[in-house]
Amino acid sequence: MSQSSRYNSRRRRASARYRGPAEPPAEGAAAQDTEPNQHEVARAIVLRQLTASAKSRKQLEDKLADRDVPEEVAQEVLDRFEEVNLVDDRAYAAMFVRSRAETRKLSRSALRRELQQRGITGELAEDALEQRTDEDETEDAHELVRKKMPRSLDVSDRKEVDKVTRRLVSMLGRKGYPPGLAFGVVKQELSNHGSAHDFSEPDPWPGA
Template identity: 55%
Template sequence: MVGSSADGDPPADGSADRAGRSQGRSRRRNTARGSGAAAAPVPDTRGEGGSPPPRTDEEWTSQARSILLRQLALGPRSRHQLLQKLAEREVPPAIATALLDRFEEVQLIDDAEFARMWVRTRTAAKALSRYSLRRELADKGIEPDLAEEALQQVTDEDEHLQARDVVRRKLRSSADLSDRAVRDKEVRRLVGVLARKGYNPGAAFSIVKEVLADTGTPD
């Protein structure tokens, strides 16, 4: 046959040499892929037992400062509220105290002003009695003397007029107050409204009777 020898010698055109070289290159590439250099190991920065390494004081301070600034951006906060927030984030007490002291020095935290603001806004929005306001300020961690100073913004007369206004707004115009049973039920309901705002029952009852008298409702 043309192009081949009778005893099986390879073709004279060199195709066998080229095929051999191609196979050799393929084997070398496969070997290189299979035995490539291992990836460099990632340094283990974990602490004992696989836990993250402890934070430095500087790192804690930076995190705590960010927490405080975010909280204050949402609105005024008392020192006690901010301390609770730092405790929730497990900021070390010594670092939390030092940072809160610093915020007070630059007047970013001012419990006296916070208390005054709280009394003004809660009185305007909710018509709360001084009793309820005092309790809320205590829940915010405001010292009693600062709370009493803030509560001086509301006088006895202010509180009385405020309670009368609440009763007038809550009085049901559809109620037939000429009916004794209906009137007594309405009185109890209105006394309950004032009681939930912190007015003592005796004062609340007197204020409700005053308002009903102003409307011409018979006693």
């Protein structure tokens, strides 16, 4: 069983132990007779969010804030979810890095930014990013370039080769790869493609 599967299985087992309402209190006339329990409302929101997909604690905090759940209530509810391992930023970060690296081929710097947006920084983020090596990044960069390389590229056309080079280097840059690595990968793949053109390194971020 993969680590991702084990994490999801653990979430399901913990959810079975954590007894909260399936839905928040009813709206309308029925709600007028009973003052909504803020903790129950918060638990219902968090459970729905986690059922849809794994979330970091910050993402859940933001969702609760959007629903006007008082901060004190949100923190108490999320603390309890952490106690039963339904909210686990370390496991979430590791799973997130594997998934995004596999599906998007993002570099570690891009993954670090995305983790930060989800409230995961410092040791937790760096531990998750250790799954990715320099060799992994280089291999993924080559794969990305091969997929985007025009099959009809005229390698004897200097202008066309330079245009394709800039486009491919920019594509890698948007995924977080540094210019030096991006240019080196593109140059090697062009060479493999049959280009004998001895081109100089162009501006990788034209118009920036």
